[in-house]
Each structure stands twice: as C-alpha cells, then as structure tokens.
Amino acid sequence: MEASIRNKKIVRTSLVGILGNIALIAMKAFIGFITGSSSIISDAINNLSDAMSSTVTIIGTKLSAKKPNKKHPYGYGRIEYLTATVVAALIVFAGCSAIYESITSLFRGEKPTYDWVAFLVIGLGIAIKLSLGIFFRIQGKRLDSAALKNSGTDALFDVALSASTLVTALVSHFAQVYLEGYAGILIGLFILRSGVLAMKESLSPILGERIDDKWAREIKADICAHPMVRGAYDLIIHSYGESEKIGSIHIEVADDITAKEIFALEREIQTYMFEKHGIIMTVGIYASNDTEPLAKEIKTKLLCYVHEIPDILQCHGYYLDQERQYVTFDLIVNIASKRSGEDIASEIIGKLEKDYPSLRFHANLDQDISA
C-alpha cells in the first residue's frame, strides 16, 4: 500500500475515533450532571483526553509533514514531539481535575440517583467504546500502525473503566452504597498515569536518546563489511523527526591510502546510509598503521592496560605518528564510572610514558553514545 494512502486511512480511522469519543463525552457529561455521579464525570473526562490526543496527533502529523524551508532546513518533524507533549500536559491536567472533582464529591457526601435512562446511556457508552476498540485493533493490524493498535488497546482498557461506573451505579441504586467518588478517583489516577507516561515518551526524543543498540551494531557491521574499513566507531545520530536524521561516524582505514580512495569510500558509505537507513551521514577518518612492529608493540601494551580497567568500554583510533613521535587513541569510559575519564586516561598515559619515555601520548575521551 502506498504511504500516502496508508496515512490517509490512519487519519480517517482516527477521525472515527474522535467522533465516537465526542459522542461519548456528550452522553456521559449529560448523564453525569443529571445523576450527580462523579465517576461518570471522570469517565467523560477520560474520553475527552482520548479525543484531544487523537485530534492533536492528527494536527501534529499534518504540521510535521511541512516541507523544509530556508529558515528551518531540518524540516518540521520535531513538531510531533511538541504536540505530543502538549497532549500529555492536557491529559495530566484532565487526570488531576477528575481526581479533584471526585474527592470534593466525597466530601460533599453526594448521593447520585439513577433512572433507567441513565443505565441505558452508560450501557450504550460501554458498547460504543468496545466497538471503537475492536475497530481500532482491526484497522491497526490491517494498516500495520502501532499508534492505532495502541489506541485500540487503550479503548478496550477504557471499557473496563466505564464498566466500573456501571457497577457503582448499580450498587448505589440497588444497595444505597455510594462508591462513585472512589471509582472517580480511580479513573482519575488512570488518566493521570497515562498522561505522565505520554509526557515521558514525548520529552525523551526532545532531550535526545541513545541509539538503539541493535541498530547501532547493525550499521557499524554493515560499514565494516567494506574491505577498506578496519573499524567503525563513534556513531552519532540526531533525529529531526521520523523522516529527517543526521549523523556521523568515524572509520578506521590504512594510513597509506589516497584522498581519492578515501573520497570514493566516503561517498559509498554516505549513499548506503541514506538509502538503507535514511540518515545523512558525515564520515570522519582514523588512520591506522598497527601492522608496523613498533606501532603493534605499543598497541598491545595499551590494550593490556585498558583491559585492567573495567570502566573503559572501548579503546579505538590508535595511531603512532613516527615522525612526530606522537601516539593518540580514543577512550570511551562508562558514564556510570566513579572515576573521571581524565583520571583514567592519565593513569594509562603514565604507564605508557614509563615504557616509552621518548614518545608523547594523547588520549581523546569519547562519549558512550552508541553500542
């Protein structure tokens, strides 16, 4: 199925959800005020937060599809994170209102009264939500959309919350035991929980996330498969939304290849990265000469010292510059390490300087950004 048709179908399914929820909100708000049941009001607020999420999600999808321009050459993909954050904040607010409403109704000692119309509307509400949930699940599977499938699961969960309002209504009508306030608080807590989770999920990509370990290893392995590449390190990817990703990587190559060869290699990697992973890639170069006897000897010692310190996750970019009598290498120190990277680096350099007093050493500290 073409991407644009798929997107249209996803949007259309979401619209059905929004309309369904609006109907539910109207029905429940009406019955909630007539009966004075805070659990039904909370349930209406829950549907309201669903309708808001779907609406803002559609708006976010549309806005983020806007083409890049001179002022925003990275495009508008990150708008989706912002709209998701706004929705999350609204859901948190909705949850707090539902809890507040229910607690005050408990203090007021309200005794809701129901008639057969109220029971009918509550039952109808459950049936509508159940149908929506099943519809979303089916469409989610058909269109292979995680968002729709999640909405479906969410809706089925909401059926349970709505069922609790029916149970409390029946209990209060037939046994004169008024549990609405408690059910309302419970529903409010569920709304609050989903708001906080949504907030975490939307803020995380704005802050910048670690690249998925499996994906990072796959990219590095693919690049290392090239016969001229001896190693791939320091993979960084910045995401400007799902469709705009920019990154960089360091590759190690023999120190005697020409600029012409490096250029061809870089182009090949860039094309591959864009076509397979959709990433605009910058390639940095590490020269390697560890086949020479002295270079090999120093590297063996270096790796030996590195292995003595468990906090060092990786050592790469090693190079001996014979003319300048200079050795450089990169170290990645565990972020959780109690010792500072500088401290660890100077310990290793100290040992190497003792072994090779005529050489100068420099350790470059890399961040533990990707696997």
Ligand SMILES: [Zn+2]
């Ligand atoms: Zn490095």
